[in-house]
Amino acid sequence: MSRHFVIVGAGEAGARAAMGLREQGFDGDVTLVGGETHLPYERPPLSKDGMVAEVFAAKTIATAERLAEAGVAFRGGVQVAGIDRASKRLAMGDGGALPYDKLLLATGASPRRLAGVEGERIVYLRTIEDAQRLRGVLGAGRHIAIIGGGFIGLELAASARARGAEVTLIEALPRLLSRGVPEAIAGRIAARHLAGGVRLVFGDAIAGIESGAGSATVTLASGMRVEADLVLIGIGAVPNVGLAEAAGLSIDNGIAVDGQLATGDADIFAAGDCASFPLAIYGGRRVRLESWRNAQDHGNLAAHNMLGAGEVGASVPWFWSDQYELTLQIAGLADEGAVTVERELAEGSILFHLSADGRLVAASGIGVGNAVAKDIRLAEMLIGRGARPDLAALGDPGVRLKGLLAA
């Protein structure tokens, strides 16, 4: 009898895993179950080009034809409601049951909700529907309040300005992007938003948000009030672990998996935004990454290991963000660094982060367009190799990083 592999969640990780299984030559059945009605699509454009473009077009990861060609049965608009591990069956939201031999949980993450705040004028940004709702409001003469100075809020601020809307962004901490982005780069991003006409409010807490018929009012602890047509809340995301938790799988800031993405149940794997896993390059530090490339890498790795490859992930975290003409790219986790060296480029700059004993552990770069891309990519390879590059060479833009790879 043919084996049946089921993937729950048709996002970046799930879709990649489905295709990856076929690329690896798996000839059993593959079912990809997606809670959303759409074909798998890319989320990053939702806050960027997709928000600014004249006409909204979702960027599909795999078309219906490609899925069909690959022999992947796609079931969209269906939630998986439960996992019966003993009989290896899924309870489907539409009442049916689906047996599996191997299961991949790629359920992603959901926006963190601001407790006690509800209403028509409160939005979050994760899905096509969210993006379309926001698009409908962004435009000249409109005012949007953004709660949270993280990536989603900042990208949306830049897109809203591009569409001519007024923007007030409120961050509870004294600076932007306090999770994972060095202060110098966050400062440069803040300066760009100010120059772009965004009103930035730091160090003030939300006392209340009222969502009325015509507008919403945000009241801050300081007493300041912000009137807006719409309030976007971008205060982070929480992993979708409910299904795994109810099935008794172990949870630790995400579905806890090992370096091969396996849960405690040998037939169940987890990948992408929903999974926490040990990062080999940092001595097994457990992390959960909300990054597009991590979702892809995990999708591939899960496909290999569902087929028994026994492979341990070795990728270096990598993330990018686009705001205005600037692109930020980060390889590795900057908080692993003790020493920082800066390299100035013609149209950007890079901070190299090294451990106390001289190992390159991360690199954060910001520049116009793709000015920092090549060097960040080379840094990523150096990080992956555990290189201990010379500090003076890193800081000298005249020294080609590629040359350091050979060393």
Place this chain on the structure above:
Amino acid sequence: MADWVEACGTDDVEEEDVIRFDHAGRVFAIYRSPDDEYFATDGLCTHEHVSLADGLVMDEIIECPKHNGRFNYKTGEAKGAPVCVNLRTYRVKVEGGAVFVEV
């Protein structure tokens, strides 16, 4: 019909690197391989139309600077997600210290 256009000098591209070449409203990428041969492809990534000349060349692979989509620049073949459409390639010849592309 062969239409050869001078793209750059042979020294304008470093070994195992790439530069951008604009011609008649089109964007090309000109590569120099580690073994000192020259190649040309369309200059924009097939994923989001970003200039590939800002990307990294390793052996016969060009990596897009935006999301690391990979192509073999000798054949134009897309090497996997997020790129699934191949790059068009163009014939190249070297004459008198200059690189010519058949556009």
